[in-house]
Amino acid sequence: MHRQFHPDVAFGVHPDLGIAAAVADDRPFLDEVLRNHHFLYSQDLGIYLLPGDTPYNTAVRTVTSATREFQDSGLSVAADPRIMLPPPVPTPDGVPVRETVPGQSLTALTSELHELRRSADVADLLDQILDEHHGTVSDLEEFIDTAAAWCDRLESPNGHELGQRLRTIAHHVAFLGDQLADAQLDLSVMADLTPDGASLLAEVPLPARYDVLPVTRAARARAAVASSPHRQADAVPSPKAPRAPQMTPPGTSHAR
Incomplete structure:
Protein backbone atom coordinates (compact mmCIF):
# COMPACT_ATOMS: atom_id res chain seq x y z
CA MET A 1 0.00 0.00 0.00
CA LEU A 85 17.86 23.07 -15.05
CA PRO A 86 19.57 26.31 -16.14
CA PRO A 87 18.18 28.33 -19.04
CA PRO A 88 19.82 27.81 -22.45
CA VAL A 89 22.56 30.18 -23.54
CA PRO A 90 21.29 32.49 -26.33
CA THR A 91 22.76 31.66 -29.74
CA PRO A 92 22.58 33.32 -33.19
CA ASP A 93 20.01 32.11 -35.71
CA GLY A 94 21.01 28.80 -37.26
CA VAL A 95 23.32 27.81 -34.40
CA PRO A 96 22.05 24.81 -32.37
CA VAL A 97 21.17 25.62 -28.77
CA ARG A 98 23.37 23.74 -26.31
CA GLU A 99 21.45 21.23 -24.23
CA THR A 100 20.93 22.37 -20.64
CA VAL A 101 21.81 20.03 -17.80
CA PRO A 102 21.67 20.44 -14.01
CA GLY A 103 24.52 22.51 -12.65
CA GLN A 104 27.66 20.72 -11.55
CA SER A 105 28.87 21.64 -8.09
CA LEU A 106 32.61 21.67 -7.45
CA THR A 107 31.80 21.47 -3.75
CA ALA A 108 29.94 18.19 -4.33
CA LEU A 109 32.82 16.79 -6.41
CA THR A 110 35.30 17.76 -3.68
CA SER A 111 33.11 15.93 -1.16
CA GLU A 112 33.13 12.83 -3.38
CA LEU A 113 36.91 13.04 -3.57
CA HIS A 114 37.15 12.47 0.18
CA GLU A 115 35.51 9.04 -0.19
CA LEU A 116 37.60 7.68 -3.08
CA ARG A 117 40.47 5.18 -2.78
CA ARG A 118 41.46 4.38 -6.37
CA SER A 119 43.39 6.61 -8.75
CA ALA A 120 41.01 5.70 -11.58
CA ASP A 121 38.05 7.01 -9.56
CA VAL A 122 39.79 10.35 -9.05
CA ALA A 123 40.44 10.44 -12.79
CA ASP A 124 36.71 9.96 -13.39
CA LEU A 125 35.95 13.03 -11.25
CA LEU A 126 38.47 15.08 -13.19
CA ASP A 127 36.85 13.85 -16.38
CA GLN A 128 33.58 15.43 -15.26
CA ILE A 129 35.32 18.77 -14.76
CA LEU A 130 36.97 18.50 -18.19
CA ASP A 131 33.88 17.40 -20.13
CA GLU A 132 33.88 19.29 -23.42
CA HIS A 133 30.19 20.20 -23.32
CA HIS A 134 29.23 20.41 -19.64
CA GLY A 135 32.54 20.55 -17.75
CA THR A 136 33.45 23.33 -15.34
CA VAL A 137 36.55 24.35 -17.30
CA SER A 138 34.72 24.79 -20.62
CA ASP A 139 31.85 26.59 -18.89
CA LEU A 140 34.29 29.02 -17.26
CA GLU A 141 36.07 29.62 -20.56
CA GLU A 142 32.75 30.32 -22.31
CA PHE A 143 31.66 32.66 -19.52
CA ILE A 144 34.87 34.72 -19.74
CA ASP A 145 34.67 34.86 -23.55
CA THR A 146 31.08 36.08 -23.28
CA ALA A 147 32.12 38.70 -20.72
CA ALA A 148 34.80 39.84 -23.19
CA ALA A 149 32.18 40.16 -25.93
CA TRP A 150 30.04 42.20 -23.53
CA CYS A 151 32.96 44.59 -23.01
CA ASP A 152 33.42 44.92 -26.79
CA ARG A 153 29.84 46.24 -27.08
CA LEU A 154 30.85 49.31 -25.05
CA GLU A 155 32.66 50.56 -28.18
CA SER A 156 35.16 52.44 -26.07
CA PRO A 157 38.95 52.09 -25.71
CA ASN A 158 38.56 50.89 -22.14
CA GLY A 159 35.96 48.34 -23.18
CA HIS A 160 38.11 46.92 -25.97
CA GLU A 161 41.17 46.79 -23.70
CA LEU A 162 39.27 44.94 -20.98
CA GLY A 163 37.82 42.58 -23.60
CA GLN A 164 41.34 41.69 -24.71
CA ARG A 165 42.41 41.11 -21.11
CA LEU A 166 39.45 38.79 -20.54
CA ARG A 167 40.22 36.83 -23.71
CA THR A 168 43.78 36.35 -22.48
CA ILE A 169 42.38 35.05 -19.19
CA ALA A 170 40.15 32.65 -21.16
CA HIS A 171 43.29 31.45 -22.94
CA HIS A 172 44.89 30.76 -19.56
CA VAL A 173 41.80 28.80 -18.50
CA ALA A 174 42.13 26.67 -21.65
CA PHE A 175 45.81 26.13 -20.79
CA LEU A 176 44.79 25.07 -17.27
CA GLY A 177 42.36 22.58 -18.81
CA ASP A 178 45.18 21.08 -20.86
CA GLN A 179 47.29 20.65 -17.74
CA LEU A 180 44.39 19.05 -15.86
CA ALA A 181 43.82 16.71 -18.81
CA ASP A 182 47.45 15.56 -18.58
CA ALA A 183 47.05 14.92 -14.84
CA GLN A 184 43.76 13.10 -15.46
CA LEU A 185 45.46 10.81 -17.99
CA ASP A 186 48.26 10.02 -15.54
CA LEU A 187 45.74 9.19 -12.81
CA SER A 188 43.73 6.94 -15.13
CA VAL A 189 46.73 4.64 -15.78
CA MET A 190 48.05 4.58 -12.21
CA ALA A 191 47.43 1.37 -10.30
CA ASP A 192 47.83 2.99 -6.89
CA LEU A 193 45.27 2.32 -4.17
CA THR A 194 44.96 4.28 -0.93
CA PRO A 195 45.98 1.97 1.96
CA ASP A 196 43.22 0.91 4.34
CA GLY A 197 45.01 2.53 7.27
CA ALA A 198 45.61 5.86 5.55
CA SER A 199 44.58 9.04 7.31
CA LEU A 200 41.29 10.63 6.37
CA LEU A 201 41.73 13.14 3.58
CA ALA A 202 40.13 15.83 5.73
CA GLU A 203 42.94 15.33 8.26
CA VAL A 204 45.74 15.69 5.70
CA PRO A 205 46.98 19.30 5.49
CA LEU A 206 46.65 20.78 2.02
CA PRO A 207 49.95 21.79 0.36
CA ALA A 208 50.85 25.45 0.49
CA ARG A 209 49.78 27.24 -2.66
CA TYR A 210 53.20 28.89 -3.10
CA ASP A 211 54.98 25.50 -3.11
CA VAL A 212 54.96 25.14 -6.92
CA LEU A 213 57.21 22.83 -8.90
CA PRO A 214 59.68 24.66 -11.18
CA VAL A 215 58.28 23.04 -14.31
CA THR A 216 54.82 24.31 -13.43
CA ARG A 217 56.16 27.80 -12.74
CA ALA A 218 57.89 27.77 -16.11
CA ALA A 219 54.68 26.65 -17.80
CA ARG A 220 52.81 29.51 -16.14
CA ALA A 221 55.42 31.95 -17.39
CA ARG A 222 55.03 30.66 -20.93
CA ALA A 223 51.26 31.01 -20.68
CA ALA A 224 51.56 34.56 -19.40
CA VAL A 225 53.41 35.72 -22.53
CA ALA A 226 51.57 33.48 -25.01
CA SER A 227 49.30 35.21 -27.50
CA SER A 228 45.58 34.62 -27.16
CA PRO A 229 43.95 32.53 -29.90
CA HIS A 230 41.22 35.18 -30.08
CA ARG A 231 43.48 37.97 -31.26
CA GLN A 232 46.55 38.42 -33.41
CA ALA A 233 49.89 37.50 -31.96
CA ASP A 234 51.32 40.97 -32.64
CA ALA A 235 48.73 42.44 -30.25
CA VAL A 236 50.83 41.16 -27.36
CA PRO A 237 53.71 43.53 -26.69
CA SER A 238 57.08 41.86 -26.66
CA PRO A 239 59.35 42.53 -23.70
CA LYS A 240 61.89 45.24 -24.38
CA ALA A 241 65.50 44.18 -24.28
CA PRO A 242 67.68 46.26 -21.98
CA ARG A 243 69.54 48.95 -23.88
CA ALA A 244 73.26 48.23 -24.11
CA PRO A 245 75.50 50.96 -22.67
CA GLN A 246 77.03 53.16 -25.33
CA MET A 247 80.77 52.64 -25.62
CA THR A 248 83.12 55.40 -26.63
CA PRO A 249 85.16 54.34 -29.68
CA PRO A 250 88.87 54.03 -29.01
CA GLY A 251 90.88 57.11 -29.65
CA THR A 252 88.02 59.57 -29.27
CA SER A 253 87.00 61.83 -26.44
CA HIS A 254 84.09 64.11 -25.64
CA ALA A 255 84.70 67.73 -24.82
CA ARG A 256 82.34 69.45 -22.48
Missing part, protein backbone atom coordinates in the same frame (compact mmCIF):
# COMPACT_ATOMS: atom_id res chain seq x y z
CA HIS A 2 1.39 3.43 -1.00
CA ARG A 3 0.98 6.29 1.43
CA GLN A 4 0.18 9.61 -0.19
CA PHE A 5 2.60 12.42 0.53
CA HIS A 6 1.09 15.86 1.13
CA PRO A 7 3.89 18.40 1.62
CA ASP A 8 3.39 21.63 3.50
CA VAL A 9 5.10 23.52 0.67
CA ALA A 10 5.80 22.52 -2.93
CA PHE A 11 8.14 24.31 -5.35
CA GLY A 12 7.76 23.89 -9.08
CA VAL A 13 8.27 25.49 -12.48
CA HIS A 14 5.36 27.27 -14.16
CA PRO A 15 5.71 27.00 -17.97
CA ASP A 16 5.20 30.74 -18.48
CA LEU A 17 5.78 32.39 -15.12
CA GLY A 18 8.90 30.66 -13.80
CA ILE A 19 9.52 29.42 -10.25
CA ALA A 20 6.31 28.92 -8.26
CA ALA A 21 5.43 27.77 -4.75
CA ALA A 22 2.18 26.27 -3.44
CA VAL A 23 1.22 25.88 0.22
CA ALA A 24 -1.02 23.33 1.90
CA ASP A 25 -3.02 25.93 3.84
CA ASP A 26 -3.09 29.59 4.83
CA ARG A 27 -0.79 29.40 7.86
CA PRO A 28 0.81 32.85 8.35
CA PHE A 29 4.26 31.29 8.81
CA LEU A 30 4.22 29.80 5.30
CA ASP A 31 3.26 33.16 3.80
CA GLU A 32 5.86 35.00 5.88
CA VAL A 33 8.77 32.75 4.85
CA LEU A 34 7.91 32.89 1.17
CA ARG A 35 7.50 36.66 1.17
CA ASN A 36 10.81 37.03 3.03
CA HIS A 37 12.38 35.13 0.13
CA HIS A 38 10.82 37.51 -2.43
CA PHE A 39 7.92 35.28 -3.53
CA LEU A 40 4.77 37.24 -4.39
CA TYR A 41 1.29 35.80 -4.02
CA SER A 42 -0.92 35.67 -7.13
CA GLN A 43 -4.61 35.94 -6.25
CA ASP A 44 -5.65 34.76 -9.73
CA LEU A 45 -3.51 31.60 -9.71
CA GLY A 46 -3.55 30.89 -5.97
CA ILE A 47 0.25 30.34 -5.91
CA TYR A 48 3.39 32.26 -5.02
CA LEU A 49 5.75 33.37 -7.80
CA LEU A 50 9.28 34.70 -7.93
CA PRO A 51 9.61 37.86 -10.06
CA GLY A 52 10.00 36.89 -13.70
CA ASP A 53 13.37 38.64 -14.04
CA THR A 54 15.00 36.66 -11.19
CA PRO A 55 18.32 35.22 -12.45
CA TYR A 56 18.61 31.43 -12.49
CA ASN A 57 21.33 31.17 -9.82
CA THR A 58 19.44 33.57 -7.54
CA ALA A 59 16.24 31.53 -7.98
CA VAL A 60 17.99 28.26 -7.08
CA ARG A 61 19.57 29.81 -3.99
CA THR A 62 16.20 31.30 -2.99
CA VAL A 63 14.39 27.96 -3.23
CA THR A 64 17.22 26.25 -1.34
CA SER A 65 17.21 28.84 1.43
CA ALA A 66 13.42 28.79 1.83
CA THR A 67 13.39 24.98 1.83
CA ARG A 68 15.99 24.88 4.58
CA GLU A 69 14.00 27.33 6.70
CA PHE A 70 10.81 25.28 6.30
CA GLN A 71 12.57 22.02 7.12
CA ASP A 72 14.30 23.52 10.16
CA SER A 73 10.78 24.28 11.43
CA GLY A 74 9.70 20.65 10.97
CA LEU A 75 7.71 21.19 7.79
CA SER A 76 7.76 18.95 4.72
CA VAL A 77 8.83 20.33 1.34
CA ALA A 78 8.67 18.95 -2.20
CA ALA A 79 10.53 20.43 -5.16
CA ASP A 80 10.40 19.80 -8.89
CA PRO A 81 13.90 18.78 -10.09
CA ARG A 82 13.42 20.92 -13.19
CA ILE A 83 14.19 23.92 -10.96
CA MET A 84 17.84 22.86 -11.24
Whole structure:
Protein backbone atom coordinates (compact mmCIF):
# COMPACT_ATOMS: atom_id res chain seq x y z
CA MET A 1 0.00 0.00 0.00
CA HIS A 2 1.39 3.43 -1.00
CA ARG A 3 0.98 6.29 1.43
CA GLN A 4 0.18 9.61 -0.19
CA PHE A 5 2.60 12.42 0.53
CA HIS A 6 1.09 15.86 1.13
CA PRO A 7 3.89 18.40 1.62
CA ASP A 8 3.39 21.63 3.50
CA VAL A 9 5.10 23.52 0.67
CA ALA A 10 5.80 22.52 -2.93
CA PHE A 11 8.14 24.31 -5.35
CA GLY A 12 7.76 23.89 -9.08
CA VAL A 13 8.27 25.49 -12.48
CA HIS A 14 5.36 27.27 -14.16
CA PRO A 15 5.71 27.00 -17.97
CA ASP A 16 5.20 30.74 -18.48
CA LEU A 17 5.78 32.39 -15.12
CA GLY A 18 8.90 30.66 -13.80
CA ILE A 19 9.52 29.42 -10.25
CA ALA A 20 6.31 28.92 -8.26
CA ALA A 21 5.43 27.77 -4.75
CA ALA A 22 2.18 26.27 -3.44
CA VAL A 23 1.22 25.88 0.22
CA ALA A 24 -1.02 23.33 1.90
CA ASP A 25 -3.02 25.93 3.84
CA ASP A 26 -3.09 29.59 4.83
CA ARG A 27 -0.79 29.40 7.86
CA PRO A 28 0.81 32.85 8.35
CA PHE A 29 4.26 31.29 8.81
CA LEU A 30 4.22 29.80 5.30
CA ASP A 31 3.26 33.16 3.80
CA GLU A 32 5.86 35.00 5.88
CA VAL A 33 8.77 32.75 4.85
CA LEU A 34 7.91 32.89 1.17
CA ARG A 35 7.50 36.66 1.17
CA ASN A 36 10.81 37.03 3.03
CA HIS A 37 12.38 35.13 0.13
CA HIS A 38 10.82 37.51 -2.43
CA PHE A 39 7.92 35.28 -3.53
CA LEU A 40 4.77 37.24 -4.39
CA TYR A 41 1.29 35.80 -4.02
CA SER A 42 -0.92 35.67 -7.13
CA GLN A 43 -4.61 35.94 -6.25
CA ASP A 44 -5.65 34.76 -9.73
CA LEU A 45 -3.51 31.60 -9.71
CA GLY A 46 -3.55 30.89 -5.97
CA ILE A 47 0.25 30.34 -5.91
CA TYR A 48 3.39 32.26 -5.02
CA LEU A 49 5.75 33.37 -7.80
CA LEU A 50 9.28 34.70 -7.93
CA PRO A 51 9.61 37.86 -10.06
CA GLY A 52 10.00 36.89 -13.70
CA ASP A 53 13.37 38.64 -14.04
CA THR A 54 15.00 36.66 -11.19
CA PRO A 55 18.32 35.22 -12.45
CA TYR A 56 18.61 31.43 -12.49
CA ASN A 57 21.33 31.17 -9.82
CA THR A 58 19.44 33.57 -7.54
CA ALA A 59 16.24 31.53 -7.98
CA VAL A 60 17.99 28.26 -7.08
CA ARG A 61 19.57 29.81 -3.99
CA THR A 62 16.20 31.30 -2.99
CA VAL A 63 14.39 27.96 -3.23
CA THR A 64 17.22 26.25 -1.34
CA SER A 65 17.21 28.84 1.43
CA ALA A 66 13.42 28.79 1.83
CA THR A 67 13.39 24.98 1.83
CA ARG A 68 15.99 24.88 4.58
CA GLU A 69 14.00 27.33 6.70
CA PHE A 70 10.81 25.28 6.30
CA GLN A 71 12.57 22.02 7.12
CA ASP A 72 14.30 23.52 10.16
CA SER A 73 10.78 24.28 11.43
CA GLY A 74 9.70 20.65 10.97
CA LEU A 75 7.71 21.19 7.79
CA SER A 76 7.76 18.95 4.72
CA VAL A 77 8.83 20.33 1.34
CA ALA A 78 8.67 18.95 -2.20
CA ALA A 79 10.53 20.43 -5.16
CA ASP A 80 10.40 19.80 -8.89
CA PRO A 81 13.90 18.78 -10.09
CA ARG A 82 13.42 20.92 -13.19
CA ILE A 83 14.19 23.92 -10.96
CA MET A 84 17.84 22.86 -11.24
CA LEU A 85 17.86 23.07 -15.05
CA PRO A 86 19.57 26.31 -16.14
CA PRO A 87 18.18 28.33 -19.04
CA PRO A 88 19.82 27.81 -22.45
CA VAL A 89 22.56 30.18 -23.54
CA PRO A 90 21.29 32.49 -26.33
CA THR A 91 22.76 31.66 -29.74
CA PRO A 92 22.58 33.32 -33.19
CA ASP A 93 20.01 32.11 -35.71
CA GLY A 94 21.01 28.80 -37.26
CA VAL A 95 23.32 27.81 -34.40
CA PRO A 96 22.05 24.81 -32.37
CA VAL A 97 21.17 25.62 -28.77
CA ARG A 98 23.37 23.74 -26.31
CA GLU A 99 21.45 21.23 -24.23
CA THR A 100 20.93 22.37 -20.64
CA VAL A 101 21.81 20.03 -17.80
CA PRO A 102 21.67 20.44 -14.01
CA GLY A 103 24.52 22.51 -12.65
CA GLN A 104 27.66 20.72 -11.55
CA SER A 105 28.87 21.64 -8.09
CA LEU A 106 32.61 21.67 -7.45
CA THR A 107 31.80 21.47 -3.75
CA ALA A 108 29.94 18.19 -4.33
CA LEU A 109 32.82 16.79 -6.41
CA THR A 110 35.30 17.76 -3.68
CA SER A 111 33.11 15.93 -1.16
CA GLU A 112 33.13 12.83 -3.38
CA LEU A 113 36.91 13.04 -3.57
CA HIS A 114 37.15 12.47 0.18
CA GLU A 115 35.51 9.04 -0.19
CA LEU A 116 37.60 7.68 -3.08
CA ARG A 117 40.47 5.18 -2.78
CA ARG A 118 41.46 4.38 -6.37
CA SER A 119 43.39 6.61 -8.75
CA ALA A 120 41.01 5.70 -11.58
CA ASP A 121 38.05 7.01 -9.56
CA VAL A 122 39.79 10.35 -9.05
CA ALA A 123 40.44 10.44 -12.79
CA ASP A 124 36.71 9.96 -13.39
CA LEU A 125 35.95 13.03 -11.25
CA LEU A 126 38.47 15.08 -13.19
CA ASP A 127 36.85 13.85 -16.38
CA GLN A 128 33.58 15.43 -15.26
CA ILE A 129 35.32 18.77 -14.76
CA LEU A 130 36.97 18.50 -18.19
CA ASP A 131 33.88 17.40 -20.13
CA GLU A 132 33.88 19.29 -23.42
CA HIS A 133 30.19 20.20 -23.32
CA HIS A 134 29.23 20.41 -19.64
CA GLY A 135 32.54 20.55 -17.75
CA THR A 136 33.45 23.33 -15.34
CA VAL A 137 36.55 24.35 -17.30
CA SER A 138 34.72 24.79 -20.62
CA ASP A 139 31.85 26.59 -18.89
CA LEU A 140 34.29 29.02 -17.26
CA GLU A 141 36.07 29.62 -20.56
CA GLU A 142 32.75 30.32 -22.31
CA PHE A 143 31.66 32.66 -19.52
CA ILE A 144 34.87 34.72 -19.74
CA ASP A 145 34.67 34.86 -23.55
CA THR A 146 31.08 36.08 -23.28
CA ALA A 147 32.12 38.70 -20.72
CA ALA A 148 34.80 39.84 -23.19
CA ALA A 149 32.18 40.16 -25.93
CA TRP A 150 30.04 42.20 -23.53
CA CYS A 151 32.96 44.59 -23.01
CA ASP A 152 33.42 44.92 -26.79
CA ARG A 153 29.84 46.24 -27.08
CA LEU A 154 30.85 49.31 -25.05
CA GLU A 155 32.66 50.56 -28.18
CA SER A 156 35.16 52.44 -26.07
CA PRO A 157 38.95 52.09 -25.71
CA ASN A 158 38.56 50.89 -22.14
CA GLY A 159 35.96 48.34 -23.18
CA HIS A 160 38.11 46.92 -25.97
CA GLU A 161 41.17 46.79 -23.70
CA LEU A 162 39.27 44.94 -20.98
CA GLY A 163 37.82 42.58 -23.60
CA GLN A 164 41.34 41.69 -24.71
CA ARG A 165 42.41 41.11 -21.11
CA LEU A 166 39.45 38.79 -20.54
CA ARG A 167 40.22 36.83 -23.71
CA THR A 168 43.78 36.35 -22.48
CA ILE A 169 42.38 35.05 -19.19
CA ALA A 170 40.15 32.65 -21.16
CA HIS A 171 43.29 31.45 -22.94
CA HIS A 172 44.89 30.76 -19.56
CA VAL A 173 41.80 28.80 -18.50
CA ALA A 174 42.13 26.67 -21.65
CA PHE A 175 45.81 26.13 -20.79
CA LEU A 176 44.79 25.07 -17.27
CA GLY A 177 42.36 22.58 -18.81
CA ASP A 178 45.18 21.08 -20.86
CA GLN A 179 47.29 20.65 -17.74
CA LEU A 180 44.39 19.05 -15.86
CA ALA A 181 43.82 16.71 -18.81
CA ASP A 182 47.45 15.56 -18.58
CA ALA A 183 47.05 14.92 -14.84
CA GLN A 184 43.76 13.10 -15.46
CA LEU A 185 45.46 10.81 -17.99
CA ASP A 186 48.26 10.02 -15.54
CA LEU A 187 45.74 9.19 -12.81
CA SER A 188 43.73 6.94 -15.13
CA VAL A 189 46.73 4.64 -15.78
CA MET A 190 48.05 4.58 -12.21
CA ALA A 191 47.43 1.37 -10.30
CA ASP A 192 47.83 2.99 -6.89
CA LEU A 193 45.27 2.32 -4.17
CA THR A 194 44.96 4.28 -0.93
CA PRO A 195 45.98 1.97 1.96
CA ASP A 196 43.22 0.91 4.34
CA GLY A 197 45.01 2.53 7.27
CA ALA A 198 45.61 5.86 5.55
CA SER A 199 44.58 9.04 7.31
CA LEU A 200 41.29 10.63 6.37
CA LEU A 201 41.73 13.14 3.58
CA ALA A 202 40.13 15.83 5.73
CA GLU A 203 42.94 15.33 8.26
CA VAL A 204 45.74 15.69 5.70
CA PRO A 205 46.98 19.30 5.49
CA LEU A 206 46.65 20.78 2.02
CA PRO A 207 49.95 21.79 0.36
CA ALA A 208 50.85 25.45 0.49
CA ARG A 209 49.78 27.24 -2.66
CA TYR A 210 53.20 28.89 -3.10
CA ASP A 211 54.98 25.50 -3.11
CA VAL A 212 54.96 25.14 -6.92
CA LEU A 213 57.21 22.83 -8.90
CA PRO A 214 59.68 24.66 -11.18
CA VAL A 215 58.28 23.04 -14.31
CA THR A 216 54.82 24.31 -13.43
CA ARG A 217 56.16 27.80 -12.74
CA ALA A 218 57.89 27.77 -16.11
CA ALA A 219 54.68 26.65 -17.80
CA ARG A 220 52.81 29.51 -16.14
CA ALA A 221 55.42 31.95 -17.39
CA ARG A 222 55.03 30.66 -20.93
CA ALA A 223 51.26 31.01 -20.68
CA ALA A 224 51.56 34.56 -19.40
CA VAL A 225 53.41 35.72 -22.53
CA ALA A 226 51.57 33.48 -25.01
CA SER A 227 49.30 35.21 -27.50
CA SER A 228 45.58 34.62 -27.16
CA PRO A 229 43.95 32.53 -29.90
CA HIS A 230 41.22 35.18 -30.08
CA ARG A 231 43.48 37.97 -31.26
CA GLN A 232 46.55 38.42 -33.41
CA ALA A 233 49.89 37.50 -31.96
CA ASP A 234 51.32 40.97 -32.64
CA ALA A 235 48.73 42.44 -30.25
CA VAL A 236 50.83 41.16 -27.36
CA PRO A 237 53.71 43.53 -26.69
CA SER A 238 57.08 41.86 -26.66
CA PRO A 239 59.35 42.53 -23.70
CA LYS A 240 61.89 45.24 -24.38
CA ALA A 241 65.50 44.18 -24.28
CA PRO A 242 67.68 46.26 -21.98
CA ARG A 243 69.54 48.95 -23.88
CA ALA A 244 73.26 48.23 -24.11
CA PRO A 245 75.50 50.96 -22.67
CA GLN A 246 77.03 53.16 -25.33
CA MET A 247 80.77 52.64 -25.62
CA THR A 248 83.12 55.40 -26.63
CA PRO A 249 85.16 54.34 -29.68
CA PRO A 250 88.87 54.03 -29.01
CA GLY A 251 90.88 57.11 -29.65
CA THR A 252 88.02 59.57 -29.27
CA SER A 253 87.00 61.83 -26.44
CA HIS A 254 84.09 64.11 -25.64
CA ALA A 255 84.70 67.73 -24.82
CA ARG A 256 82.34 69.45 -22.48
